[in-house]
Amino acid sequence: MSLPDFELVKLVQLQRRIKPSLVAMQAALDGLVASDIELAAEVGRHVRQGQGKLFRPTLLLLSAMDGGEVPADAIEAAAAVELVHTATLVHDDFIDEAQTRRGRPAVNAMYGPATALIMGDLLYTRALRHLARLSLVRAFQLMTETAVLMSEAEMLQVQTRYSLDVDEDTYLRIIYQKTASLIECACRIGASFLPDGDAMDKMFQQFGRQTGLVFQITDDIFDYLGDPRRLGKPTGGDWEEGRITLPLIAAWRRASEPKRRMLNTLAGCRDPRERAASWAEVQAFVQAHGGVEYAYERARSYGEQAKQALAGLAPGPRRELLATAVEYVINRLN
Amino acid sequence: MSLPDFELVKLVQLQRRIKPSLVAMQAALDGLVASDIELAAEVGRHVRQGQGKLFRPTLLLLSAMDGGEVPADAIEAAAAVELVHTATLVHDDFIDEAQTRRGRPAVNAMYGPATALIMGDLLYTRALRHLARLSLVRAFQLMTETAVLMSEAEMLQVQTRYSLDVDEDTYLRIIYQKTASLIECACRIGASFLPDGDAMDKMFQQFGRQTGLVFQITDDIFDYLGDPRRLGKPTGGDWEEGRITLPLIAAWRRASEPKRRMLNTLAGCRDPRERAASWAEVQAFVQAHGGVEYAYERARSYGEQAKQALAGLAPGPRRELLATAVEYVINRLN
Numbered sequence: 001m002s003l004p005d006f007e008l009v010k011l012v013q014l015q016r017r018i019k020p021s022l023v024a025m026q027a028a029l030d031g032l033v034a035s036d037i038e039l040a041a042e043v044g045r046h047v048r049q050g051q052g053k054l055f056r057p058t059l060l061l062l063s064a065m066d067g068g069e070v071p072a073d074a075i076e077a078a079a080a081v082e083l084v085h086t087a088t089l090v091h092d093d094f095i096d097e098a099q100t101r102r103g104r105p106a107v108n109a110m111y112g113p114a115t116a117l118i119m120g121d122l123l124y125t126r127a128l129r130h131l132a133r134l135s136l137v138r139a140f141q142l143m144t145e146t147a148v149l150m151s152e153a154e155m156l157q158v159q160t161r162y163s164l165d166v167d168e169d170t171y172l173r174i175i176y177q178k179t180a181s182l183i184e185c186a187c188r189i190g191a192s193f194l195p196d197g198d199a200m201d202k203m204f205q206q207f208g209r210q211t212g213l214v215f216q217i218t219d220d221i222f223d224y225l226g227d228p229r230r231l232g233k234p235t236g237g238d239w240e241e242g243r244i245t246l247p248l249i250a251a252w253r254r255a256s257e258p259k260r261r262m263l264n265t266l267a268g269c270r271d272p273r274e275r276a277a278s279w280a281e282v283q284a285f286v287q288a289h290g291g292v293e294y295a296y297e298r299a300r301s302y303g304e305q306a307k308q309a310l311a312g313l314a315p316g317p318r319r320e321l322l323a324t325a326v327e328y329v330i331n332r333l334n
Numbered sequence: 335m336s337l338p339d340f341e342l343v344k345l346v347q348l349q350r351r352i353k354p355s356l357v358a359m360q361a362a363l364d365g366l367v368a369s370d371i372e373l374a375a376e377v378g379r380h381v382r383q384g385q386g387k388l389f390r391p392t393l394l395l396l397s398a399m400d401g402g403e404v405p406a407d408a409i410e411a412a413a414a415v416e417l418v419h420t421a422t423l424v425h426d427d428f429i430d431e432a433q434t435r436r437g438r439p440a441v442n443a444m445y446g447p448a449t450a451l452i453m454g455d456l457l458y459t460r461a462l463r464h465l466a467r468l469s470l471v472r473a474f475q476l477m478t479e480t481a482v483l484m485s486e487a488e489m490l491q492v493q494t495r496y497s498l499d500v501d502e503d504t505y506l507r508i509i510y511q512k513t514a515s516l517i518e519c520a521c522r523i524g525a526s527f528l529p530d531g532d533a534m535d536k537m538f539q540q541f542g543r544q545t546g547l548v549f550q551i552t553d554d555i556f557d558y559l560g561d562p563r564r565l566g567k568p569t570g571g572d573w574e575e576g577r578i579t580l581p582l583i584a585a586w587r588r589a590s591e592p593k594r595r596m597l598n599t600l601a602g603c604r605d606p607r608e609r610a611a612s613w614a615e616v617q618a619f620v621q622a623h624g625g626v627e628y629a630y631e632r633a634r635s636y637g638e639q640a641k642q643a644l645a646g647l648a649p650g651p652r653r654e655l656l657a658t659a660v661e662y663v664i665n666r667l668n
Contacts (some may be wrong), residue, residue, distance in 0.1 A: 037486055039493040091455065095448045114429045117451055118488040120424065124455075125481035128462060132478040137471055144463035151456040152371055158449055159373040 011053060011328045014321055021070040021078075022054065026181060028079035032126050042126030043111055043119045047086055050102045056186040057082045059211075059325060063190025063204055065318045075191045077139045080127040081186045084143065087123035089183075090116055095154065096241060138192045146185040153177035162242035164267050168249055172213070175220075179249060180212025187211075192228055201310040209321065210306035214329045217284045217299040220245035224292050236279040240272055246298065248282070259285065296333060303330040345387060345662045348655055355395045355404040355412075356388065362413035366460050375380035377445055377453045381420055384436045390520040391416045393545075393659060397538055398522025399652045408527045411473045412463040415520045418477065421457035422484055422516075424450055429488065430575060447597025472526045480519040496576040498601050502583055506547070509554075521545075537646040541656065544640035548663045551633040554579035555667060558617060558626050570613040574606055580632065582616070585625030593619065630667060637664040 015022055033044035057078035064074035093106040094116045100106055108116035124147070130139040153174050160166045160174075187208030191200045221239045224247045237240070238245050244267075252260065262284055266278040286292060306326045313319040346624075349356055361548045367378035391412035400409035426432070426526045427440040434440055442450035458481070465474040487508050521542030525534045528643045558581045572579050578601075586594065597619055600612040620626060640660045647653040 005633050034488075035486070037493060040489045060614070091451060094451060113447065115489070115492055117425060118429060118485060118492065120455075121458075122419065122482070122485040122489060125478060125485050129478035129482050132471075134477045135475075137466075137469065140474065141466045141469075144459060144466040147459035148456070148463050151452060152369070152374065153360050154452040155369075155374045155456060156371050158452065159371060171663075220657065 003071065006145070007194065008053070010324065010331070012056070012059075014324050014328070015054070015058055017317070017321060018058070018065070018070065020060050020114060021075050024067055025054075025061070025082070026051075027059050027079045028076055029082060031174065032079055032083055032130060033123070035122075039111075039115065040119070041156050042105060042123060043115060043288050047090065047107065047111065047123070050104045052085075052102060054082060055083055055325075056183060059183060059208065059322075060186040060190040062194040062318060062321050062325065063187045065321075066194055068317065071193045073134060073136060074097075074190060075097040076130060076134055077136055077189050077193075078186075079191065080130045081182070083127035083130075087120045087127065087201045090123065091120040092154075094120070097178070108190075110176045120162060120289075141190045141194070142185050142188050146170070146181045149177040153181075157243065160244070162244075162270060164244060164264060165251060166244045166249060168246070171244070171249055175213060176209065179216040179219075180209050180233055183212035183215060183282070184208030200312075203309055206309035207306050210302045210309065211329055214299045214306065217246055217295055217302070218329065218332050219298070221247060221295050224286055236276065239279055239282050240275045242270065242275075246290035246295040247286045249291075250294035251286040251289035254289040254291075255285070256315070259289075271311040299333065300330065342387070342663070343541040344658065345389070345392075348658050348662070349388070349392055350653060351651070352392070352395050352399070352404065355409050356392065358409045359388075359391050359395070359412045359416070361384075362410055363416060366413055366417055366464060367457070369456075373445075374453070374456060375450065377441060377449060380438070381424065381441065381453070381457070382442065384438045386419075386436060389549075389659075390419055390517060393517060393523040393542065393656075394520040394650060396655050396659065397521045398527040399655075400528055402651065405527045407468060407470060408524060410464060410468055411470055411521075411523050411527075414464045414473070414477065415516070415523065417457050417461035417464075418481065419516060421454045421461065424457065425454040426488075428454070429492075473523045476519050476522050476526070480515045482512040483515040487515075491577065494578070496578075496601060496604060498578060498586060498598060499584060500578045502580070505578070505580055505583055509547060509550040510543065513550040513553075514543050517546035517549060518542030534646075537643055540643035541640050541660075544636045544643065545660050545663055547636040548633045548640065548660070551580055551629055551636070552663065552666050555581060555626055555629050555633070558620055565657060570610065570617070573613055573616050574609045576604070576609075580629040581625035583622045583625075584628035585623035587620070588623040588625075593623075633663065633667065 030048065033048055034039045035044060058269060060078040060081055061070050061074060064070050090107045092103055094108040094113055097108070098106045099109045106116075107119055111119075128140060128143065131143060156170070156174055157178070160170065184205055185208070187204040191197050191204040194200055220238065223245065224234055226235050239248075252263065252284055255263070263282070266282060269275060269278070304327060307323060310319055310322055313322070364382065367382055369375045369378060394404055394412040394415055395404050395408060398404050419446055424441050427443040428447055431442070432440045433443045436488060440450075442452055445453075462474065462477065465477060490504070490508055491512070496503065518539055519542070521538040522535055525531050525538040554572065557569055557579065560569050573582075585599065589597070597616070600616060603609060603612070637660055641657060644653055644656055644660075647656070
């Protein structure tokens with residue numbers, strides 16, 4: 001983590017409002033990761049020490065708040081959702097052959113691919129077993145729907161790797177299934193604990209989905225601009241690994257035929273070093289055609305829709321806190 | 335598949351008795367594997383074409399039989415169990431770096447490790463989503479308990495690889511969690527559809543567990559003796575990959591200190607070629623100390639316990655068919 005990170009401060013302030021629930025959620029997480037098998041326990045500790053910002057469980061707990069109270073089962077469900085998220089990161093890092101995760105060695109880099117695969121499976125199945133043991137039927141239904149969507153997105157991403165044929169619709173499908181679906185799922189599981197949960201489901205679905213789309217588009221923009229929160233973080237990772245994202249898709253649409261041919265040649269190459277070498281040219285192409293601006297506009301618009309969805313909520317601390325959460329995501333770009 | 339395979343004929347005859355259910359189960363499987371994502375659909379077809387003997391769904395359907403009828407939901411649950419089994423094979427082949435599965439290229443060998451990992455995840459999550467969508471809560475609970483056990487077994491197997499410290503208890507834990515738990519789970523899910531399912535659960539658990547233990551011990555013996563059903567199938571795969579199984583554990587217990595030291599030296603080496611070269615010596619060691627005979631005795635004893643568990647069932651076609659199933663497993667060794 002690095003220099004002035006005002007937006008993260010906002011998230012931390014927000015989390016302070018639900019601190020007891022978040023603390024209990026983390027204790028539940030520790031329990032879910034513990035194992036009498038030494039290797040599993042060791043990798044589990046490694047994974048837990050690299051804990052992220054807990055964005056998904058935070059949204060789940062906020063969504064489940066009823067008059068300031070969070071039901072005990074919602075805390076358990078929040079731990080399960082964070083555990084599923086962790087499992088997907090372990091498998092993702094394996095797929096991307098990532099060396100680090102949150103500044104620490106990735107599981108596959110540290111323990112090898114077989115252990116990474118098994119650890120992901122173990123975290124995944126522990127999370128689902130937790131929901132099943134608590135008989136949280138609605139939560140495990142939502143969670144398995146989402147787990148399928150996420151796996152499909154990974155497959156679609158492998159299939160479309162290096163392909164400039166990825167259009168905005170395919171891109172949106174991938175980022176919805178890969179990222180937004182779990183954020184949406186967290187909100188809907190949270191809402192399922194509300195007395196009027198059925199009636200609220202649609203609203204939380206909208207809110208979670210749009211917030212999730214903003215989240216991923218923002219991440220994809222960072223890969224072109226650099227993450228303002230992490231000065232010096234390298235850009236171009238997506239390009240290097242053949243992931244075609246919104247800034248490039250938008251730029252491509254606006255480009256002339258000769259420029260497209262030029263980019264086509266660069267995109268066809270699969271050698272990582274050559275791709276790294278062509279990154280400056282790709283960045284210039286995207287800049288010349290306003291690709292980042294377009295992506296930013298889309299993110300802003302999804303953010304507005306997320307906030308509009310909140311209009312269906314009664315005014316009060318929950319609505320304010322959820323609005324702060326979506327502001328946090330949008331403002332990461334400023 | 336190869337020459338005189340009388341035992342397999344017995345299984346096929348048994349399956350003929352529940353043919354309509356098995357056909358419906360396979361149609362359900364096709365549906366669960368289908369995808370609008372080309373790559374997923376292609377790998378799915380590849381996996382389906384390598385279909386195995388359907389032992390687990392056969393047991394589930396037999397367990398669910400009530401007066402000759404199999405409930406429609408049991409057929410769907412049987413498809414989910416077979417799909418989970420398929421998912422574990424895809425991940426297992428990746429972990430073992432297997433080149434083939436059932437005489438065809440393994441998914442990892444044909445499509446690469448990333449696709450194998452994702453395909454396993456996709457099949458897994460599709461299976462669990464199927465149970466969740468049908469609101470088969472009991473089946474979902476049993477399945478997630480089992481999925482955790484299987485992942486833990488994989489981890490334990492990685493942890494104890496190459497280690498002669500694996501004793502019979504650890505071995506039994508591994509094979510119960512890795513193999514027997516899913517067979518037990520299939521039987522219990524089947525029984526959950528019976529009107530007196532709760533009362534029958536314990537019996538089907540015993541039957542499934544013991545049958546599953548026989549199944550895996552038998553497989554492990556094949557790796558020393560050669561599979562009598564598949565003439566010329568190479569032996570020593572477990573030794574080469576550092577898996578210490580019951581014949582070796584039993585032989586070790588009976589061996590003198592000098593013989594143990596000799597084996598220790600061989601076991602410490604992790605180079606696959608050197609391990610392959612030491613196989614004849616290991617085989618001789620196991621033979622000299624009656625390791626296979628001991629394992630066979632254990633398998634026979636678990637088989638007897640499985641048949642005893644069936645005594646709790648009312649006489650009739652279901653009991654006969656389940657007895658035939660366990661006979662099939664035991665007799666694979668004759």
